[in-house]
Amino acid sequence: MNSTAQATKNCITLKGSAQIIAEYLKYGINSILFQRGIYPPETFINTQQYGVPILMSTDPKIEEFLKNILVQTEEWLSRNMVSKISMVITNAHTKEVLECWDFKLQAELGDGDTSDPMKLTSSKETKRIQQEIRDVMRQISATVSYLPLLDCICTFDVMIHTLQNCDIPESWDETGAVxxxxSQAVQLRSFSTGLHKVDTVVNYKMS
Known part of the structure; x- marks a missing residue:
C-alpha cells in the first residue's frame, strides 16, 4: 500500500505542465509590462507568487488579451505544439521593435515510461519547479538595471510560434519574424517541469 501512495505523490501530466507554464507566462509578462514602464505604475497591483512580489496589470483590456492568448497557449502546449512564445515591445509611433522577450520551449521526457509521448508524466516536485521559476522572476525584475530606458510610448504584442499548422482562432493573424x-541578447535562467524546459531570453536594441 505504501509504495502506491508514494508513486502518486507527484505526477505532472502534459496538461499540468502546460498549466504551470501558462501561469508563469501570465506573471512573467505582467512583470515585464511593469518593469519596462509600458503602462503607468498606478495601473498595477502588488501580488505574491512563487514567494516573490509581482506587479499585475488591472487594465481590463490587458487582462482579457492575456487571458485569450494564454488559454490558447495552454491548449497547444498540452499537445506539445509550441516552440516559442514571444512578447514584442514596439515604439507606438514608428512601429520599430525595441525589445523581444522569447520564452523558448523544449519537450522533455519526464519519467519516460510510456511509448506514447502524450501520456508522459513527470514526478518533479512542484516545490522545486516553483523555486526555479522564482529565480527567473527575480532575474526579470533585475533586468531594469541594464536594459536601455524605453523613453517613448510603447505597445506590446504576444506571438505564439507553433511547431505545425494549427487551427488559428479567427480574430488572430499570422505574422512574420521579428x-x-x-540587437543584444541576454539569456536568463531556465526552469523545467520535467515535461517542458523553458528558456527566457531578452533581445533588446542597443541604444
Whole structure:
C-alpha cells in the first residue's frame, strides 16, 4: 500500500505542465509590462507568487488579451505544439521593435515510461519547479538595471510560434519574424517541469 501512495505523490501530466507554464507566462509578462514602464505604475497591483512580489496589470483590456492568448497557449502546449512564445515591445509611433522577450520551449521526457509521448508524466516536485521559476522572476525584475530606458510610448504584442499548422482562432493573424536592429541578447535562467524546459531570453536594441 505504501509504495502506491508514494508513486502518486507527484505526477505532472502534459496538461499540468502546460498549466504551470501558462501561469508563469501570465506573471512573467505582467512583470515585464511593469518593469519596462509600458503602462503607468498606478495601473498595477502588488501580488505574491512563487514567494516573490509581482506587479499585475488591472487594465481590463490587458487582462482579457492575456487571458485569450494564454488559454490558447495552454491548449497547444498540452499537445506539445509550441516552440516559442514571444512578447514584442514596439515604439507606438514608428512601429520599430525595441525589445523581444522569447520564452523558448523544449519537450522533455519526464519519467519516460510510456511509448506514447502524450501520456508522459513527470514526478518533479512542484516545490522545486516553483523555486526555479522564482529565480527567473527575480532575474526579470533585475533586468531594469541594464536594459536601455524605453523613453517613448510603447505597445506590446504576444506571438505564439507553433511547431505545425494549427487551427488559428479567427480574430488572430499570422505574422512574420521579428527583427531588432543592432540587437543584444541576454539569456536568463531556465526552469523545467520535467515535461517542458523553458528558456527566457531578452533581445533588446542597443541604444
Amino acid at each position: 527583427f531588432i536592429q543592432n
